[in-house]
Amino acid sequence: MAKKLNYADMAAAIITQLGGKENLTNVNHCATRLRVVVRDEAKVNPDALKKIPGVLGVEAHANQVQVIVGQIIEDLFLEVEKRVGKTDGVTQKPQEKKLVTIFSNFLQLMAGIMSPVIPSLIAAGFLTCLLLLLNLVFGLDSTNSTYIILNNLAQSVFYFLPVFVAYTSAKKFDTEPVLAMLLACWLLYPDWVTMAGAGGYTSYFGIPTLLTTYNGAVLQIILSVWVMSKLDQALKKALPLSVRHFLKPFLLILITSVITLTLTGPLGGLVTNYIAMFIAWIRNYASWAAVPAIIIFACTLGLLCPGFHLALIPIATTSLATVGYDDFINIWFFCCTITPGFIALAVALKSRQRRLKEIAFPASISALFGGISEPTTYGISYKMPKVYFCSIATSLITGLYAGFVHLKCYGFGGYSLTNILLYLGENGDTANFIKALIGVGIMAVCSFVFVFLTKWDDSVYNEDDESEAVPALASIELSAPAEGVYIAQEKIADPVFTAGTLGACFGIRPQTDEVKAPISGIINSIAPTKHAITIKGEGGAEVMVHIGIDSMKLDEHEIEPLVEVGQTVSRGQQLARIDLEAFKAKQLDDTIIVILLNSAAYAEVRADDQRQQLIAAA
Incomplete structure (x- = not known):
């Protein structure tokens, strides 16, 4: 176990x-x-x-x-x-603006914005499945008040998606989240929706303004909040502190509203429309190729952009909002999430490696019923390339099948067996549901056939057992890092250390400029500001020597490390030289603190005040 x-x-x-x-x-x-x-x-x-x-x-x-x-x-x-x-x-850290880097950064940005929204989309999918079950099993029809209320709850996610995206975008761009949400709510306000329903143009402060609705919009909001963040920075610099508190929010929302209605809203809508037109073209002329193409990309170039699939979720939400189904993104997820579940199950049944079975069975459940395939991908497939190829082949075959039969998903989250009813839809598309079940059957059969007919080496999990075995900790003593006055943990003038947040610790108020190693080991890291040095000690101890409190305010030459990362040091060996006069001049606390970072791994850790030591018993 x-x-x-x-x-x-x-x-x-x-x-x-x-x-x-x-x-x-x-x-x-x-x-x-x-x-x-x-x-x-x-x-x-x-x-x-x-x-x-x-x-x-x-x-x-x-x-x-x-x-x-x-x-x-x-x-x-x-x-x-x-x-x-x-x-x-x-x-x-600034990076070179290469095309690949820019593209990768954009995908990472979109993924970071959309990732917090996904639970609400998944919840909407489960609510849709619940409605279908209530209708099929209990005969609850669409005129029933419970059905209507639950349906409103599920559909609200898509209607108010701009509000959620506004919040996550504001957090990402470091601007005002509540003002960003206000901007999105304003675009969804009933009077604007009614006005926009007439189509054409109106004017806002004399500027021609396109009449269009923004329910379900994503890209328009992201662009607008990005502009808001730039305005926010400019206003912070331009407005004096005496009026900034009340004037900045007013100017920020007013100016952003003008830019949103006249520029970023229509521009984002234009890009969204072109994406929708492209998807429609694929749907009409090459529907069979769309899902296999994205699977091939995900399994090759997509590996260079981890998390890029999250950036494409707006394509699915747009499709669901406009045509009522998604035949691209959710189908891709369907093929590439359920397949690893069956692959993991087949591997678990075929392998005799205990360690591999412990990984494979939970990974199978995670993918088949939780819609999360990473445990299979990283815990199994990447370690055994032949199994990975089995997974790719199965996903491609299923993707080709889904394209030829034009499989549709009527809600977001149709990539687990738990949400399979999303392929039935509110209107009871039985034919499409049967196509989805056949797709599941194809994934199950192909996964088991490929895994059982392929010879793959699972001896890597023997190595894992050896490499992942945690070395037994040895009891250790951490000695004073300097000559001076001993300070117990509870008396250190910093609540982070006092509370033991980083681990058990003690301090020394130094009387000389020498900082010494409290234990023998290897230098693991030196902070860029030189105020902290970590040591991987003998016997598994992980120790930090923290020089002073708020010592990041010191100039570069006022703490001088005398060791390098990777260097072996002995207990008592000098690690650094400090300028005690600089601490005094800048009124900084010069306490040198020794922290046992992995103190939670020891059976007992206690301080010996008399000997100025920290003693950890394994």
Whole structure:
């Protein structure tokens, strides 16, 4: 039976292998992945990350790293956030503006905006399935008040989608979320909808304005909120503090409203219409090729843009809002999510590796009934390429079938067996539902045939058992990092350390300029501001030496590291030289703090005030 993961230890290990807390500029997550932007990609150790128990895979492109962990992400993210704090809006390392980089960044941006909205879309899909069940099993018809109210709840997600997108866009662009939501609500206000229903043009402050509705709009809102964020920055610089509090919101919403109705709204609508026309062209002339084409892209070039599928969700929501069904994005998800579920099930039944079975059975359930395929993809397919090819072949065959029979999904979320009724639709499209069931059958049969007829090597999971075995911790003693006055954890003048947020600790008020190693080990990281040094100690201890409080305010030469990352050090060896006079001149606390970062992994950790030590018993 698999051991229960310790999320605190897992988070600490991930942060260490990402180069330490100081190397992280942005930390977020989606349904299965920890998404991180790092300052220096050279400090990231992907191989070590992959060996951490619970990590299914790692994808690193430039300074963006994704750690795939599956459905434990929410629990893990809470532990990561405890250690690194909230990092949204931190300036990222500038990158060369190559075409591929720009395209990748755009997809990542769209994915980041749409990712928080997905739960509401999935909930709408489940509500639609519930309505179908109530109709089929209990005879609840569309005139019943319960049916009407539930249907309103499901459809509200799509009608008010601009409001949700406005909020997530504002968070992404670092502007006012409530004002962004107000902008979206204004575009959905009944009087505007009535006015826009007449079509043609009107005027707003004398400027010609296109009369169009914005229910379900996505791109128009994203463009408008992006403009709002730029205006926000300009107004902050232009307005004096005495009037900024009340004048900035007024000017921000007023100016943005003019730009939205006259520029970004029509422009976004134009782009959306061209996308819709392109989809319609494919639907009319090459419907059989659309889904296989996107599957091939996702399995090849798409690997360079992890999470790009989230950026394409607006295509599905637009299609659902205009023609009432989606025959592209949801069908692609259908083929590439249910297939890994059957692949994992077949692998679990064929393999004799205990470790592989422990991964494969839960991965199968996750994909077939939860609509999440990453545990199969990263935990199985990427480790055994032949199995990956089985998955690709099955998805392509199903995609070709879906294209030829013009399979339709009547709601968002039709990529799990739980939501299979979305292929029946409100009007009871039985023929389409049977096509979907046949598609499921094709995926099941092809997955089992390909997996059982293909010879693949699962010995890699023997190596996993060895590599993922956590070395036994040894009891350790952390000695004083300097000569001076001992300060107990509860008396350190910083609530982060006092509360033990980073781990058990103690401090020394130094009397000399020497900072020493509290333990023997290897230098794991040095903060860019030089105020923190981490050591991977002998016996598995993970130790940070934090030089001063608010010491980031010191000039570069006032803390001088005397070691380098990767260097082996001995207990008592000098790590750095500090300018104590600079601390005094700038009225900064010069306490040197020793933190046992993985103290939660020890059976007991206690401070010895007399000996100025921290003692951890394994």
